[in-house]
Amino acid sequence: MPEDFIVTPWEVTGEVDYDKLIVKFGTQKVTDEVLQRIEKHASPLHVMLRRGIFYSHRDMNWIIDQHEKGNTFFIYTGRGPSGSTHIGHLMPWILCKWLQDHFKNKFYFQLTDDEKFLFEEKKTLDETKKYAYDNALDIIALGFDPKLSHIFLDTEYIHNLYPIAVKVAKKITFSTVRAVFGFNQSMNVGSIFYTSMQAAPAFLGSVLEGRNVPCLIPCGIDQDPHFRIARDAAEKLGYFKPALLHNKLLPSLSGSGKMSSSIPGSSISTTDTEADIKKKINNAFTGGRVSVEEQRKLGGNPDVCAVYKYYLYMFIPDDKELQKRYDECRSGSIMCGECKQNLISLVWTFLKDHQEKREKAKDVLEEFMLRD
């Protein structure tokens, strides 16, 4: 029987069963014990950890061990610049910022302009570079420490990435990328090579420091296949395997699958206006009933509701308040219209502030960009 959902770095469709994904990808569940170990160094726990949004990992215990031995990790994550940043993209970056605040890590952020050019038929390299610089503002806006944080485009930092990437590439066969990503023989040879480029920054901290430095990669679970390959290569190259901390994907506003820049209504972009947000959230899929009367009587279903997911993932960080909203929905004491207005207000408050920081980021962009 075919799976009823697909999760690859380039495609997320269907209702994702995240527990099944842990089994399929061979990762570990983030247990209370793992959370407690993190909390010893970073308290209080970030809401996305507490609520199991970051729910899966590889080698988190080892990362904490290393930190406790004084060999702390650097953080690496990235973004494929195919369009505007949307709110779902921010989730791992927000966690990176929180980690940096507590662990004082170096932070490397990869903008894969080559990837988006290679994988999207109609995109030019000029376009993906333009998006990369636009997306960089969103990263900076989150407040990373400029002394510890470095952002780079693959095509601009290639002189440092390529020598690492070819070492990784030498350890990966076409059979492997075929098995891991489902590639066929009609894939272009750049896209076949590309996973080596995404693996490379996992070893960048070690290469730049000339010693083996642990690496932690917070990222969407859909990116795990790249790093499974990176971990295999790491062993063969004598580097530490990168550790991972995976988040569930912020669902589409239209109700199923991951948010996607390519389906405009499904996601909220960080550059959206208040009017855009209103329109998108007002059109969102909810767990409401066919009529107000029925909803007052039977209550709504927050468990399938895109609006509720936004609260759960990011926009109501207070647990009691979230529980209250859940109960109000279930009991039929709040209608979808009101609930949506509330989300519109919270998202716009967040984005207005983010957009101001984004503007200011333009002045300090160069401090963050890694080119030499």
Added chain:
Amino acid sequence: MPEDFIVTPWEVTGEVDYDKLIVKFGTQKVTDEVLQRIEKHASPLHVMLRRGIFYSHRDMNWIIDQHEKGNTFFIYTGRGPSGSTHIGHLMPWILCKWLQDHFKNKFYFQLTDDEKFLFEEKKTLDETKKYAYDNALDIIALGFDPKLSHIFLDTEYIHNLYPIAVKVAKKITFSTVRAVFGFNQSMNVGSIFYTSMQAAPAFLGSVLEGRNVPCLIPCGIDQDPHFRIARDAAEKLGYFKPALLHNKLLPSLSGSGKMSSSIPGSSISTTDTEADIKKKINNAFTGGRVSVEEQRKLGGNPDVCAVYKYYLYMFIPDDKELQKRYDECRSGSIMCGECKQNLISLVWTFLKDHQEKREKAKDVLEEFMLRD
């Protein structure tokens, strides 16, 4: 029936039938008409053109057309730095130098340290880089104009090459490299991508000048498959297809196949001592008879003789003198021993001078190296 010879960029075995190769690769024979067109601009013709060592081409008429219209070509060739340069490698470089003397072309020389790392299991990138710098001395020693000539290593010039390479890569599928090079699924993903890197410099002149500049690639016929791919990609990318001028491969001293750095006795390295040369040439395969008596009576066979091939390809540039040697061999008036001593003397004269120039090249290396 399987072919009795194999010619790929990574393997040349068997007695190569060069006429068959023209048919197989779909190239054109260098005709008298083509030679006359070249000679109009570069007279007298180089001995390797006159003698059909450079025997095959793609679009040479077009290259001359462009030159005559005032849109002259740049020259691109290269070397996979897996060991010392040997005399066979010099042949296309010598032709490039001769072309530059007459046509005043810009000259780009690619040292594919990434390729040799990716394709040779045991080679490290440090080793291939070391060989690249060593090989660069042989290029410079040939006397290229430092103002017009640029040498680069792939890993060091990657910031300019990679953006071109990914554009090429996007136009090439795994099916294509499988068909052209015979790759299977157990090839590493770096080697699958690599042909895009070898294609890139064919468009470098155009990228750097911001206009479409014709490109001529003199190279061993074994490298043609890469440039067939580059030519296909060129059309799709809006660049001129690179033109090619292919040489036959200097045969192995041991009698069949191409000279190879990996079989020491089969080739003469540019850094060999006089003693090395003596040993190698004295052990060379010849067209001699089983005994001196028989040879005096029946004559030798220069057509199968590795020593004669050295004369033909490079070491007796005077046609009358070459014919005399041919006749002396056929008539049994010269024995292999004497003929070998003569070649040893000619090769050592050439190499002693080359080695002096190679030493001096160290002082000007930086003038030639393209890194920015």
